[in-house]
Amino acid sequence: MSIAEWLDSNHCPKDRPSVDEMSEETKSLHNAIDDHMRETGIGYLHPSEKTVQLDLLGTAPMVAWQEGKVELLFGGEACWSELPQVYARYGTESGRALLSRIRSLEGAEAALLCDSGMQASALVFDVLMEPGSHAVMFRQVYNKTEKYLSWLAQRTGAEVTIVDDGDLDGLAAAIRPTTRMVFAETYSNPLMRALDLVRVPNIVAEARAVAPQIKLVVDSTIATPWGFAKPLLESGVDVVIASATKALGGQDRDLGGIIATNNIDLANSAMDLMAMRGGILDWRRAEAILGGLQAAESAHAKRCHSANIIAAFLDAHPKVEKVFHPSLPSHPDAAAIAASYVRHGSLLSFRLKAGDNKANGEDAARRFCDALATCKIVRYALSFDGLCSKVNHHKSVSEYFTPNEALQRSGLSELIRLAVGVEDPHDLCAALNWALHEGMLQSDEELDQWRADRKRALGL
Numbered sequence: 210m211s212i213a214e215w216l217d218s219n220h221c222p223k224d225r226p227s228v229d230e231m232s233e234e235t236k237s238l239h240n241a242i243d244d245h246m247r248e249t250g251i252g253y254l255h256p257s258e259k260t261v262q263l264d265l266l267g268t269a270p271m272v273a274w275q276e277g278k279v280e281l282l283f284g285g286e287a288c289w290s291e292l293p294q295v296y297a298r299y300g301t302e303s304g305r306a307l308l309s310r311i312r313s314l315e316g317a318e319a320a321l322l323c324d325s326g327m328q329a330s331a332l333v334f335d336v337l338m339e340p341g342s343h344a345v346m347f348r349q350v351y352n353k354t355e356k357y358l359s360w361l362a363q364r365t366g367a368e369v370t371i372v373d374d375g376d377l378d379g380l381a382a383a384i385r386p387t388t389r390m391v392f393a394e395t396y397s398n399p400l401m402r403a404l405d406l407v408r409v410p411n412i413v414a415e416a417r418a419v420a421p422q423i424k425l426v427v428d429s430t431i432a433t434p435w436g437f438a439k440p441l442l443e444s445g446v447d448v449v450i451a452s453a454t455k456a457l458g459g460q461d462r463d464l465g466g467i468i469a470t471n472n473i474d475l476a477n478s479a480m481d482l483m484a485m486r487g488g489i490l491d492w493r494r495a496e497a498i499l500g501g502l503q504a505a506e507s508a509h510a511k512r513c514h515s516a517n518i519i520a521a522f523l524d525a526h527p528k529v530e531k532v533f534h535p536s537l538p539s540h541p542d543a544a545a546i547a548a549s550y551v552r553h554g555s556l557l558s559f560r561l562k563a564g565d566n567k568a569n570g571e572d573a574a575r576r577f578c579d580a581l582a583t584c585k586i587v588r589y590a591l592s593f594d595g596l597c598s599k600v601n602h603h604k605s606v607s608e609y610f611t612p613n614e615a616l617q618r619s620g621l622s623e624l625i626r627l628a629v630g631v632e633d634p635h636d637l638c639a640a641l642n643w644a645l646h647e648g649m650l651q652s653d654e655e656l657d658q659w660r661a662d663r664k665r666a667l668g669l
Contacts, residue, residue: 326452
């Protein structure tokens with residue numbers, strides 16, 4: 210039969226129009242899509258790729274999905290982030306596979322995947338903080354995290370109290386009946402303070418007598434789920450958040466964030482919020498992170514081992530004043546690290562000694578970073594836990610508009626941040642030693658010329 214017989218609106222043949230009788234454009238597209246579905250066993254609407262929506266074949270699967278969501282929301286047994294894919298704004302099949310691995314790594318009953326670590330933080334803050342509520346935050350948390358929570362508190366009439374890292378008496382004293390959250394990082398950036406995973410959870414647990422809704426929320430981006438003697442959620446932490454962009458991705462390639470918790474109601478509330486406003490991890494990045502997770506764990510172990518070697522080298526160097534890394538015996542949280550941590554992280558920072566350099570203070574730190582970058586194997590870049598090592602001047606990157614006096618008061622002045630990569634640590638020490646002795650003698654004009662020549666040589 211000709212397809213023309215189905216085009217008369219006054220009558221129609223009883224049989225469905227056959228795809229085989231349709232135009233080549235239509236037939237080739239839908240036959241290819243069907244072939245791809247047979248190959249994957251999933252109803253993707255593309256001849257060769259995964260898609261954000263699936264062919265549900267009718268209403269019944271959608272109704273079943275909606276009923277499953279209701280059951281999870283009100284049954285309290287799991288988070289609806291793990292429902293089968295119907296539309297990628299709610300989750301993907303690749304994401305479900307990664308969620309399973311994250312739950313296992315974190316020892317969590319529920320997990321969510323989002324498009325960045327900051328999205329993970331914002332979701333948890335938005336769920337927990339209400340008008341008139343209160344949060345306690347340690348001073349050295351990531352500055353964008355602190356800024357977002359402060360902004361949120363200002364908009365909602367909430368309050369935030371900042372306590373110094375390691376001031377556990379101050380933490381206990383800061384908690385009040387309206388406190389909804391204590392927020393901390395396992396290792397802080399850039400001074401690498403370590404959270405006491407015995408005393409802090411105990412303080413929060415005891416505080417529930419006066420603040421029954423309080424939650425301990427911890428960012429474990431630097432330490433990673435591989436960095437502890439036991440999962441954080443088994444240590445009394447209520448919610449773990451992290452940037453998957455760093456060690457979990459491990460290649461400076463894929464932005465992502467995770468939330469892990471045993472509090473199903475909190476997880477479902479965060480999932481509801483993300484479903485409304487967006488921010489879920491797309492299938493491409495979920496698949497990339499999942500496929501590289503085993504290699505990422507090995508690479509993280511290597512970077513941490515190398516960072517230990519480099520921290521010891523710098524700590525003994527005559528031109529270095531102070532090194533900040535959890536592997537050093539002089540670390541202020543050494544007892545807490547020994548009790549709960551098994552890796553020391555790949556990020557470290559240090560401060561130069563004042564001396565016979567052409568510049569001192571922030572200018573000297575900046576010049577050192579620029580000189581080290583001329584060795585090529587340490588790139589001047591942001592972030593950490595990628596393939597290659599990176600260096601940056603903390604003030605230029607994170608505190609550009611902060612007065613030097615304020616940086617000095619907070620202990621963040623003149624800092625150089627070094628993110629250790631997968632290179633041989635002795636090669637990195639060689640480059641560092643050259644930059645400390647000879648690189649500091651380079652003039653700004655020489656460094657500028659190197660950058661110009663390098664850009665030209667690379668065609669940048």
